[in-house]
Amino acid sequence: MNKQSFWHAARAGMRDYTPPAIGLLPWATATGMAMHGAGLSFAESMGMSIIVYGATAQLGTLPLLVSGASYWLIFCTALILNLRFLIFSATLSPVFSGTRRRVRCLAGYLMSDGVMAAFSARLLAEPDKDKRLGLYFGPSLMNWVIWQLFTVIGILAGASLPGHWPIGFLATISLLTLTTPMVSNMPMAAAAAVTAAVLIVLHTLPFRLGFLLAIIAGMLAGYVVEQYSRKDRHAA
Template structure:
């Protein structure tokens, strides 16, 4: 767990910004913390926040959250062998606590460790620390938001935070194409009812990124 402590503490800017963004969007302290506890995912929280505050349908909010968190399906499949002998309740808790940081730091060692108790400790310890820090830092951000003047437009923090997360990812042609396609479709379809433009833009970006990556790989192999 000590190895993961710096990473967990490093969540502060991201979690605090998420908390301030939720408060700035008009959610109460209780609603903001409820969303943080239930969703427990910065990308999904910020990505669905505009839909929640604009009154979008529940199914669109859920679909958007699932798409934004689709990477966790891949994480779960990768870690499944490490939890094959664990009880169902343990697997459910492990799924809820799953995070990018713990996966990046411990996934290889989890799969290599033969002792089940050590595997669980190696995963649960850092994951619980990660969860605790996220909730605490989010609460700090929410409370900080309540202290700011009401006329300050802090609602834009959700957009800024997402841009900070997404910009470093645009490092190759497929990612650039996906981002461009998402932006173009969202601009063209922003007036669709029920905020369908958001969902279609995400799907367009995913499809474009996949097609471009497939084409680049095909050209590379052909060469």
């Protein structure tokens, strides 16, 4: 490996990622406060943050943890919420061509929406393997450190608040704030509407099955509307 090329690209990536990384600060802090508000200890909160390392999965499963849902439902929910990373991985697979397995595993663990959005085009266009790896791992490690640091700040901030303050709702509020901007087209709107409707109807099912079925129904609704939208565009 050409270490000079790697570190030069890593530093350039971290510099360019600084503005988007600022947006992590409130999310990580709110997530830390939400985990504390849900009743998790500091060790449990940090364990979840380090192992799961994903705002959507962390915030999406917290209400299930609080409500006493079964572990398999929590696992399936987190899996579904993270399915987008399969697409991300397939998209970036050429970036890691010829690298060792442990490098690819580390890259998969560190993968994040922010780095994917900010650098995917540059990564795929960069012909030098060492520069590609530096451009990926520099911002990705920066993203991880910022997330964990401000998660700690959020947990400590939540612990300093009076115990009678109802901060458990922060998980739901944070998740809503995170997902609402995504509802910007008809497929996403259909997915959100169907998910909400099915959950309302099926919320009394045992083992919290309503959550899982609502997510699946919403995904199918979004897919169907997307297919019809494509047909209409092609017909026009």
